[in-house]
Amino acid sequence: MKELILKVRNSEFLTLNELLRVKVSVVMIFLLLFGLLTIPVSFFEDFRLSIRIIVPATFVSLFAFTFLMLMMQKSRIAMHFSIYTFLGLTVYYVDGSGQLYGYFLLFITLTVIIFYQDITTYILYGGVLTVYGVFFIQTNDDFVSGLPENLAHISPIIYQTILIGFFLTYLFQFILTDSINENLNEEFLKTEKANNLYQDYVNRYVRDLEDREGINQLYDQDSFQRTVKDVSRELYGANIENKNDIDEIVDYYFFLHKQDVTRILSNKNASNQALKYARQFEKYLMNRNSYINDLFNTFHLNNRSGLSVNMHRYDQSLERLFSNKTNRILSIAVIYLILHNQVTRLDRWGRLSKIIEHIEIKKLFQTKEYREYMSFEDVNFFMTNENFFKENL
Amino acid sequence: MPFNVGDPQNEIENHIYKLEADHLRKKSLIVNFILIGLLFPILVVLYFFNVPFLDLSVYIIVFIFMIAINFLFYYYRFLLPNIRLSMYITSMGLYIITISMILDLRTPSIFTMLFFSYAVISLYQDLRVSLFNSVLLFFSGIFIVTQFTEIFDVQALTPSTFYILFFLVIFVALLSVSSFIIIKRKNHFYKQVVDIKEKEYKYIDTIFDLQEIFSERKFNYDEYYDNLESFSEALSNHIGVENVFKERINILRDLANVKDNTILKKHSDYNQADIDELKQLELTSYKKISYLAFKSAQVQDIQPDKKELIFEKESATLNDRNDDFEVKIVAFSVLYVMLRVGNIYFPKLSNNDVIKVFSTPHFRSLIHEDILNAFLDKKNTLDKIIRGTGGIQ
Numbered sequence: 001m002k003e004l005i006l007k008v009r010n011s012e013f014l015t016l017n018e019l020l021r022v023k024v025s026v027v028m029i030f031l032l033l034f035g036l037l038t039i040p041v042s043f044f045e046d047f048r049l050s051i052r053i054i055v056p057a058t059f060v061s062l063f064a065f066t067f068l069m070l071m072m073q074k075s076r077i078a079m080h081f082s083i084y085t086f087l088g089l090t091v092y093y094v095d096g097s098g099q100l101y102g103y104f105l106l107f108i109t110l111t112v113i114i115f116y117q118d119i120t121t122y123i124l125y126g127g128v129l130t131v132y133g134v135f136f137i138q139t140n141d142d143f144v145s146g147l148p149e150n151l152a153h154i155s156p157i158i159y160q161t162i163l164i165g166f167f168l169t170y171l172f173q174f175i176l177t178d179s180i181n182e183n184l185n186e187e188f189l190k191t192e193k194a195n196n197l198y199q200d201y202v203n204r205y206v207r208d209l210e211d212r213e214g215i216n217q218l219y220d221q222d223s224f225q226r227t228v229k230d231v232s233r234e235l236y237g238a239n240i241e242n243k244n245d246i247d248e249i250v251d252y253y254f255f256l257h258k259q260d261v262t263r264i265l266s267n268k269n270a271s272n273q274a275l276k277y278a279r280q281f282e283k284y285l286m287n288r289n290s291y292i293n294d295l296f297n298t299f300h301l302n303n304r305s306g307l308s309v310n311m312h313r314y315d316q317s318l319e320r321l322f323s324n325k326t327n328r329i330l331s332i333a334v335i336y337l338i339l340h341n342q343v344t345r346l347d348r349w350g351r352l353s354k355i356i357e358h359i360e361i362k363k364l365f366q367t368k369e370y371r372e373y374m375s376f377e378d379v380n381f382f383m384t385n386e387n388f389f390k391e392n393l
Numbered sequence: 394m395p396f397n398v399g400d401p402q403n404e405i406e407n408h409i410y411k412l413e414a415d416h417l418r419k420k421s422l423i424v425n426f427i428l429i430g431l432l433f434p435i436l437v438v439l440y441f442f443n444v445p446f447l448d449l450s451v452y453i454i455v456f457i458f459m460i461a462i463n464f465l466f467y468y469y470r471f472l473l474p475n476i477r478l479s480m481y482i483t484s485m486g487l488y489i490i491t492i493s494m495i496l497d498l499r500t501p502s503i504f505t506m507l508f509f510s511y512a513v514i515s516l517y518q519d520l521r522v523s524l525f526n527s528v529l530l531f532f533s534g535i536f537i538v539t540q541f542t543e544i545f546d547v548q549a550l551t552p553s554t555f556y557i558l559f560f561l562v563i564f565v566a567l568l569s570v571s572s573f574i575i576i577k578r579k580n581h582f583y584k585q586v587v588d589i590k591e592k593e594y595k596y597i598d599t600i601f602d603l604q605e606i607f608s609e610r611k612f613n614y615d616e617y618y619d620n621l622e623s624f625s626e627a628l629s630n631h632i633g634v635e636n637v638f639k640e641r642i643n644i645l646r647d648l649a650n651v652k653d654n655t656i657l658k659k660h661s662d663y664n665q666a667d668i669d670e671l672k673q674l675e676l677t678s679y680k681k682i683s684y685l686a687f688k689s690a691q692v693q694d695i696q697p698d699k700k701e702l703i704f705e706k707e708s709a710t711l712n713d714r715n716d717d718f719e720v721k722i723v724a725f726s727v728l729y730v731m732l733r734v735g736n737i738y739f740p741k742l743s744n745n746d747v748i749k750v751f752s753t754p755h756f757r758s759l760i761h762e763d764i765l766n767a768f769l770d771k772k773n774t775l776d777k778i779i780r781g782t783g784g785i786q
Contacts, residue, residue, distance in 0.1 A: 011574045012581030013758065019574070026570060030563055037559060101556035107508050108563050115571040154441055158502040161434070162509050169427070169512040176423065176516070177575070180416055184586050189697035191589045197691055198596035205603035209737045224730065230778045231726040235767045236719065249719045253727070280716045284724040286731075291709040292724065295759070296731050298709070299750060300739045301595040309681040311669045313408055314590050316685055321673055326637050330674055333624050335686040337617055342683075343604055344690035352600070356690065369692045373685070385628060392624035 004029075020075040020116070027082045027112055028066060034089070035059050055092050062088065079116055083125050086112050090129065094136055106133045106163060110170070119174045130167040134160045199289050199297060201352045208351075219257045219286045225250070252277055257287050319375050332378055336361060337393045358390045408591075409583045413519075414476050418467050420517050421479060425463040427513055428483075432456050435494070442498050452490060459486040480522045484514045488529045495537055499544050507534055508564065515572060518579060523572040527565050534561045597684045603738060614676045618646050644671055649678035710759045721761050725768070733779045744776040 007014065007022045014022065035056075062085040069078035086109040094102035106129060113126045137159045210217065218224045229250045236246040256264075256278060264270055264278045284292045307313060312321050322328040338344070339361050345354040356364070364370060365379050374382075382389065432453075439449055459482065466479035487510045495503050507530055514526040537544065538557050545557065605611055625638030640660065647656055653668050672679045711724045735741030748769070750756055757765065768775065 008570065008574065012577045019578075023574075027567075030567060034559075034563060101560055104505070104557060104560040104564075107505065108560055108567075111564055111567045111571070115567055117571070117575065154438065155500055155502045158438065158500070159505065162502075162505045166505075166509050166512050169509065169516065172423070173512075173516050173518075176420070177518070177579075180419075181579075181582065184582065186697065188586050188589060190695050191586075191593050193697060194688060194691060194695040195589065195593055195596055197694060198593070198600060201600050202596065202603065205600070205607055206736055206738050209603075209607060213737060215737060218731065218734070218736065224734065227730050227734075227778060228723070228726045231730055231775055232722050234771050234774055234778070235722050235726060235764055246719055246722060250723055250726075253723050276717075277720065280713075280720045281723075283713075284720075284727065286727065291711070292728055292731070294709040295711070295728055296739070297596075297599075298592065299732055299742075301592055301599065302750070304595045304598060306591045307594050307679075307681055307684070309672050309679045311673060313411070314587075316688070322670060324667070324670060326641060327670055327674065329628075330621065330625075330638060330641060331682060333621055334617075334674055334676070334682045335689065337620060338683055338686035339690055341617070342612065342687075343608075344687050352604075364690070364692070367693060369696060370689065372692065373689045385631075388624055388628050388631065392627055393620050 017075060020079060021070065021073075023116055024066070024070055024075055024078045024082055027079075027086075027115065028063070028070070030112075031063060031066075031082060031085055035063065055089065058088050058092075059085065079118075079121070083109075083113055083116075083121070087125065087129065091132070094133075103133070103137070103159065106130075107166065110167065114170050117174075119171075119178065122171065122174060126167055126171075130163055133163045137163075196289055199294060202297060203289070203293055204352065217287065219254055225254050228254075249277065253281050253284070256281055257285060261285070316373055317375070318373060318378055328378065329381065332374065332382055333389065333393060335373075336382075336389050339364075340393055358386075362386065408587050409580070412583050412587060413580075417476060417480070417517065417519065421463045421466045421483075424483060424513060424516055425460055425467070427516075428456060428460050428463070428487075435490070438503075439494070439497065444497050448493075448497065452493070455486050455490055459483050477519065477522060480514075480517050480519060481525060484522060484526055484529060487513060488533055492533055492537070495544065496541070499541075501545050504537065504544065507537075511568065515568065518572070518576055520573070520576045520580075523569070523576060527569045527572075531561070531565045534558075534565075593688070594684055597687050598680070600687070601680075601683070606738070612676075615646075617676060618642055621645075641671060644668070645675050648672060648675045711764075712759055712761045718761070718763075722764055725760060725764050729768070729775070730779065744772060744779075748772060 004022065004025055007018075008026070011019060011022065062081055066078050066081040066085060069075075069081060090102075090105045090109045093105050109129055110126055113122050113129075116122075137156045207217065229247055232246045232250050252274075261278055261282050265275065265282075267275075270278075283290055286292055315321055318328055318331050322331055339356045340358065341355065343353050343355055345356055346352055347354045362383075365374060365382055370379075435452065435456075436449065439452065462479045462482050466476070488507075491506045491510045494506060511526055511530045515523060517523075535558065538554055538561070542554065545554070601612075621642050622639065625636055625642065629636040629638070644656055644660060644663070647659075648668075648671065653665065656668060657663060657665065673681045675681075676683055711721055711728065713721075716724075729747065732742050732747050733744070751760065751765065751768070760768075
């Protein structure tokens, strides 16, 4: 239980599958509570015998199956069965009791489905449940209570409207969340890809600067390798008694820097140990875009001050950045100026040393992807006046 | 240079807040449309139940007030002292209307309007407002169920009342846990997006810096402004209008060295918003347009290859669950030694600098707990090992 609470509290760090498992566990706790508290009470109510037998039996079997699926790491199937359990209870109580709290159970079950935050599941099960609720109220007069005869027809309409409204509001929330997240998700993926590219540029520049100064790469330096080995032995010794075991693994790590790791991984004759460590070390190698270089750069980039412009900080469309037309023309000119005078692209040898020519800038501006920066109107302006750009910037 | 961990974090939080505020604006507009949509059906129902005209006008005033405050938030957010104010007011207003309707109409069907109000307020997806929403629903529900039993057609507390209360507890508890998880993940998601965008600007800044070091020459921005002037002159002559760009280019030249107030005094036609917009075009101090131009040159290489969800993505870590403990130790040791010895561009860091960053929640989550504890226990021994090497080459 403590672990479950901790997982809910740190739910932002869970993968989707881990999160689903946590959610099913939470629903099962509610389900158990629900079963333990409502089924015994139902014996004092005026229910049909079938309800008194079927409800506990169905509840126990569905609950047991959901639990089993959860134990077998089949979280998705467990999710569906936890919903079926609630759906079953809802139908039994609504149909069997014909009382207001049975109608409330419709909302509880919708809540359980909402809890899983899966739009397809919500539309499917939530939609069926809402339609069931609407039809049930339409065909049962029991819900109309204590009203004058001339108002009796309004009460079912209120029930139905609120149920549909509740379903639609949450459906709307799903769509809204998905649309906001989708845009941000795409932004994230693009920026991450750009950062991988920049990591590569930075590492190449550093390597070139070190080559120019005649400095060996760190992973090639004996003193660096020795220091890493000493540090590893200390840390390993703190957890495991035999410090020497780690030496061989450190040596293999540095050995991999001189090898084509892809070839090792596809070598059928390589030992299992060699393959295992090569696979695990691949993402930590220092001579490529790797976790190690990413974390090293992140450490240092944290210390760098970011943009000092706060207005539209993350916007990149000139249309959004500049409300003033004159500023927008200037911005197109400045972008052209930078692209035409500064190194921004890789050359044919993969080095960041290429300055783009006018014709290439023109092609770039016309690409579909460039609409993120310049609108058609901006590009048209550029095309109409391209000679002024070419001759002056 | 001291390693400063604190300041960039504030900058990031400030922009997460802005991102959040932008999305809240959209949500407040949607809530407003729902409120407008609710007004007419609610008035019709109240009319059928013969609610006096004076009471009807109170309902209308509360609705108009809620709608006005949401529009105020949407269009003039800066006029409100707190971005949550409009959400708190809307929550209060909607619950006041719902409770009043329940007490005016005294039919159980309208009781479920409480659930609908909860759904509408939950559209905001804000942690504090969500808590407020749960508290309002819970207490207003209990208040009505226990104090106005006749609404539910019973004269005293019965098993039915127990069911209603119990269902209310489940409803509130499940939706509260659900909102908590959604909001925590949403905030984490925003933070990741902002983090990666900040990192991107810092990467580009590092690349510019490395370009200058590698080419051994500084970018000549004065020349850029001269080019802009000749471009604007030629363009204005061609169109046959006065050169409206010149004054702006002069402001751009001043922006790096002169305070805003001085510029505003010198150019009386301009206000602070104009200056802020021009800062986005400045090349030496604010540099936003330079970053944008560099990024735009990579646009075709940074389109995501496949649609992945951010929560399913692997990111740089030293604690991959698939790695052996020994591999995690070697990876950690490599990063630690790299940070302590630095390279030709990134300076070496002190032991305290490294400890400080490794102790931040973000880095703690990237390192195996046992390794981090061993590192903190042996920090002095490890420091001696590094010092013992006398610096690496």
